[in-house]
Amino acid sequence: MVRHEAMLYExxxxxxxxxxxxxxxxxxxxxxxxxxxxxxxxxxRLYSLNxxxxxxxxxxxxxxxxxxxxxPGAYVMSIATIGCNFRCQFCDNWNISQEREIxxxxxxxxxxxxxxxxxxxxxxxxxYTEPTIFFEYAYDTAVLAHKEGxxxxxxxxxxxxxxxxxxxxxxxxxxxxxxxxxxxxxFYRKFSSVPSVEPIxxxxxxxxxxxxxxxxxxxxxxDIGDSMDQLEELAKWIYENLGxxxxxxxxxxxxxxxxxxxRSTEIKTLEEAYEVSRRAGLNYVYIGNVPGHKxxxxxxxxxxxxxxxxxxxxxxKWNITEDMRCPRCNAKIPIKGRFHREGFAFPSPII
Ligand code: SF4
Numbered sequence: 001m002v003r004h005e006a007m008l009y010e011x012x013x014x015x016x017x018x019x020x021x022x023x024x025x026x027x028x029x030x031x032x033x034x035x036x037x038x039x040x041x042x043x044x045r046l047y048s049l050n051x052x053x054x055x056x057x058x059x060x061x062x063x064x065x066x067x068x069x070x071x072p073g074a075y076v077m078s079i080a081t082i083g084c085n086f087r088c089q090f091c092d093n094w095n096i097s098q099e100r101e102i103x104x105x106x107x108x109x110x111x112x113x114x115x116x117x118x119x120x121x122x123x124x125x126x127x128y129t130e131p132t133i134f135f136e137y138a139y140d141t142a143v144l145a146h147k148e149g150x151x152x153x154x155x156x157x158x159x160x161x162x163x164x165x166x167x168x169x170x171x172x173x174x175x176x177x178x179x180x181x182x183x184x185x186x187f188y189r190k191f192s193s194v195p196s197v198e199p200i201x202x203x204x205x206x207x208x209x210x211x212x213x214x215x216x217x218x219x220x221x222x223d224i225g226d227s228m229d230q231l232e233e234l235a236k237w238i239y240e241n242l243g244x245x246x247x248x249x250x251x252x253x254x255x256x257x258x259x260x261x262x263r264s265t266e267i268k269t270l271e272e273a274y275e276v277s278r279r280a281g282l283n284y285v286y287i288g289n290v291p292g293h294k295x296x297x298x299x300x301x302x303x304x305x306x307x308x309x310x311x312x313x314x315x316x317k318w319n320i321t322e323d324m325r326c327p328r329c330n331a332k333i334p335i336k337g338r339f340h341r342e343g344f345a346f347p348s349p350i351i
Contacts (some may be wrong), residue, residue: 004051015044022085022132023159023199036133038083048136050081053104055096056128059119061345063313065155069247070174070213071337073315077116080128087193090259097129105351109141127155142171158200169210179218181225182234213336217249220265235280245334248282252289303329314345
């Protein structure tokens with residue numbers, strides 16, 4: 001295990017330290033760990049214990065993140081380490097996010113970049129668990145990735161501090177920010193052990209300020225996290241603060257971890273959520289985790305032309321002009337980066 005001094009912490013009295021990476025801002029006593037269990041105070045110095053200890057590495061289609069308006073059809077070398085700053089009772093990666101022992105394979109930044117090139121990836125994604133808790137590893141890899149002409153993307157619960165966003169911003173090209181239960185504070189407290197949702201909104205505003213491409217997801221959890229009023233509030237917040245062209249993905253819930261008694265989200269609930277979000281003013285709303293659904297596709301908000309036909313993580317048909325316009329009405333379509341490839345897309349596990 002490589003002990004690596006943490007970024008963004010400050011010393012306070014009696015050898016205590018305050019970590020400023022995520023919204024919890026843990027005050028950590030000498031010899032103790034932060035809430036994420038992967039940062040330890042040793043004699044007044046904070047160390048990241050999971051640096052370069054990758055517990056997962058896959059060459060993934062970018063649609064899996066999901067990112068639908070950023071380098072469509074690209075592949076991204078996707079890495080994670082053990083640990084998380086949330087305790088979601090429904091986490092589908094709970095076996096790595098909630099693991100207490102730091103297990104992984106040493107996979108230093110230069111090897112990540114080498115693997116990205118070998119697997120014909122155009123970027124690197126920091127994902128599966130929360131990238132904020134392996135920030136130092138992500139940061140060093142992201143710097144190298146840019147040097148080698150690769151882009152970087154975070155898949156995050158958004159609980160980063162504005163300082164952390166500003167630190168990674170020069171190297172972070174895109175972020176998928178995942179909401180659950182439409183941001184209901186009670187849902188977060190009860191099912192994710194998160195005391196306050198405000199830091200998520202603060203980090204989104206900072207990302208927007210820094211020019212990072214943002215896509216937002218929301219996990220629609222039947223009965224306990226599917227309030228349409230709450231969803232409307234979230235969609236309106238996105239519209240007002242991030243803009244009407246922000247892609248918004250409504251994800252189907254599948255029972256997992258400690259919430260196995262709750263059924264999968266009904267398709268009609270997702271479709272209702274789609275209508276609510278469109279009425280709130282969002283131009284690009286998607287339904288996720290339902291392969292083959294018509295709302296996986298991108299439609300022109302002006303003339304309804306089918307622009308991108310998708311199946312799961314892949315692009316089946318691309319119907320946008322070279323200069324990213326609708327071929328029917330010429331409306332500008334907000335997609336960053338170039339289009340890479342059509343076809344069904346599948347992940348290739350490496351670790
Ligand atoms: S990353 Fe968050 S949870 Fe972990 S020590 Fe820092 S403030 Fe606490």
